Amino acid sequence: MKKFWSGLLIVCLLLVFSGCSSSNETDDLTMDKFIEAFNNSGEDISSGMSSDEKDFVDKEKKPMYQMIGAKDGVIFDIGKDVVKLYEYESNAKIKKAVKSFDPLMEDWPIRGKFILETHNEKAIEIFNNVK
Template identity: 40%
Template sequence: MKKSIVLLMLVLVATLVGCGKTEEADSRTLDDFVNAFKDQGYELEVDEPMYSSINAEDGVIFYIDNSPVKIYQYKSSKELESAKKENDMMAEWLQNGKFLLETSSSEAEEIFKSVK
């Protein structure tokens, strides 16, 4: 009887902990963003920026009309928000879920925002 109650309590706790996760899984990748630019007719030479310096998990850099476009990927939007709090400069950069855009190109901003 005691074992049944303990087991029931464990199942209940595990269920409640699982329900506490409110952030939806973001299955998009950096390739999705790069492909969005390619779909708009841009020919890109993609490289890696120093993404670890802003606590990102991954990143890409390419150029549009000699203007750098950097897209950073974080493990979650929550981690991205935490990184933005640590670096005031990042507060101005555009966010799309767990991805962050660093650029001065308005064209790049529009394409970045369009990726769903």
């Protein structure tokens, strides 16, 4: 009988720990990971810097992210196209914003707490491939 209860306890503990440790890959996404991906993409990125400086995404150059309920954002150009990356507090807040600003935001790609505003196909590809 003692072995039965010990075995049952071990099975229960395994179920509890396996359920608590599961995480979604989008939970690991950060603004820095997206910026690094764009900086390392080899694309012609411009943040309005002088031509003497290396082109990269400037984290300090911000769009008006508060107007769509985001908590942070960055803006830069790839080639001649504007790219805006917004970060929300949660995926639920993104869904609420998309619903509020429908149809403006309905086609913007979403990954976890992040949403991308651009028509540049390369930027969308980079955004979708960030790990």
